[in-house]
Amino acid sequence: MTPKVMIILGSGSDIAIAEKSMKILEKLEIPYSLKIASAHRTPDLVRELVVQGTNAGIKVFIGIAGLAAHLPGAIAAYTHKPVIGVPVDVKVSGLDALYSSVQMPYPSPVATVGIDRGDNGAILAAQILGLYDEDIRRKVIELKEEYKQKVIRSNEEIVQKIDNPHITNDFLRIKNLELNESTEEFKGSCINKDADVVIIVGRHTDLITGKKVSVTLDRLKIPYDMQVICPIRSGKKFRAYVNTMKNAKIFIGINSNSSQVSGGLVGLTEKPVIGVPCENELGNNYLLSTVNMPPGVPVATVGVNNGRNAAVLSGEILSINNPVLLELLEKLKNKKINL
Numbered sequence: 001m002t003p004k005v006m007i008i009l010g011s012g013s014d015i016a017i018a019e020k021s022m023k024i025l026e027k028l029e030i031p032y033s034l035k036i037a038s039a040h041r042t043p044d045l046v047r048e049l050v051v052q053g054t055n056a057g058i059k060v061f062i063g064i065a066g067l068a069a070h071l072p073g074a075i076a077a078y079t080h081k082p083v084i085g086v087p088v089d090v091k092v093s094g095l096d097a098l099y100s101s102v103q104m105p106y107p108s109p110v111a112t113v114g115i116d117r118g119d120n121g122a123i124l125a126a127q128i129l130g131l132y133d134e135d136i137r138r139k140v141i142e143l144k145e146e147y148k149q150k151v152i153r154s155n156e157e158i159v160q161k162i163d164n165p166h167i168t169n170d171f172l173r174i175k176n177l178e179l180n181e182s183t184e185e186f187k188g189s190c191i192n193k194d195a196d197v198v199i200i201v202g203r204h205t206d207l208i209t210g211k212k213v214s215v216t217l218d219r220l221k222i223p224y225d226m227q228v229i230c231p232i233r234s235g236k237k238f239r240a241y242v243n244t245m246k247n248a249k250i251f252i253g254i255n256s257n258s259s260q261v262s263g264g265l266v267g268l269t270e271k272p273v274i275g276v277p278c279e280n281e282l283g284n285n286y287l288l289s290t291v292n293m294p295p296g297v298p299v300a301t302v303g304v305n306n307g308r309n310a311a312v313l314s315g316e317i318l319s320i321n322n323p324v325l326l327e328l329l330e331k332l333k334n335k336k337i338n339l
């Protein structure tokens with residue numbers, strides 16, 4: 001049986017983080033291949049594994065590495081399949097590995113997950129595969145439900161056991177635990193309900209980054225819909241919009257102000273969520289709050305303001321079973337490289 005996912009570790013010393021990915025893939029019964037190869041120490045081996053893996057039918061690559069983590073980027077150099085990067089905390093709390101994974105040049109995105117989050121890397125791979133395999137999609141939904149139940153149970157297991165007369169919860173009557181389900185329809189005009197990709201921009205200032213996504217999606221002929229909706233100021237509208245667009249395949253959150261867009265999206269969909277952190281007026285960016293998501297809810301993060309890479313990543317995900325799109329993607333990537 002050809003595996004669907006290839007995990008490559010930069011070193012045997014990354015195995016503890018890889019085990020988190022392996023555990024999830026095994027739970028979801030997704031066959032995978034596991035290899036150790038370093039872009040620095042064994043560049044030829046990396047190229048050989050990626051080229052052979054791509055030709056053999058690997059759908060998603062996961063590169064796990066610490067320090068100057070060039071491995072995921074090197075994988076992206078040899079394939080048009082989506083590449084997920086898992087930065088490992090070896091020095092400086094893993095920030096070196098995070099920055100080297102996520103800050104990739106156009107048009108070679110690495111869908112980066114949080115530091116040491118091997119579990120989220122595998123969940124993201126499963127979300128991508130779930131777009132083409134109903135059985136995997138169902139298992140992703142079940143897995144997300146497990147994470148949800150864990151939170152709900154912790155009220156009984158932790159809070160109720162605290163013997164403190166100042167805590168008063170008796171007035172709460174929470175019956176409907178399907179709190180995330182919105183059945184409302186979005187009222188806006190000119191929505192493309194057949195969009196494959198949904199782009200949500202948190203505020204008008206960040207439309208410039210949203211525009212970078214849409215221009216590149218246009219070049220790839222991928223249908224999309226884009227709206228400016230702040231999940232904090234317009235929570236109801238945000239949920240109604242996500243509900244209305246629930247048949248889309250990929251959601252992109254253009255984030256500023258504590259990354260609420262991508263963070264809000266992951267609770268409302270089992271589909272892949274891509275996060276684009278934006279710079280704000282003070283020059284700070286929202287990279288860390290976009291990427292460092294808790295287990296169970298990955299955000300495939302691309303570089304700061306790099307809307308174009310979010311679009312290319314969408315193209316890589318959607319071209320898994322679309323040869324026409326794959327050809328367009330190859331042209332776009334090669335043209336850029338040959339310029």
Ligand SMILES: Nc1c(C(=O)O)ncn1[C@@H]1O[C@H](COP(=O)(O)O)[C@@H](O)[C@H]1O
Nearest residue numbers: 010011013038039040065066069070071
């Ligand atoms: N980041 C890379 C690459 C690479 O990017 O090619 N190769 C090894 N490494 C990382 O170096 C760290 C220390 O490796 P050793 O323990 O082998 O010295 C590991 O976290 C590995 O992923």
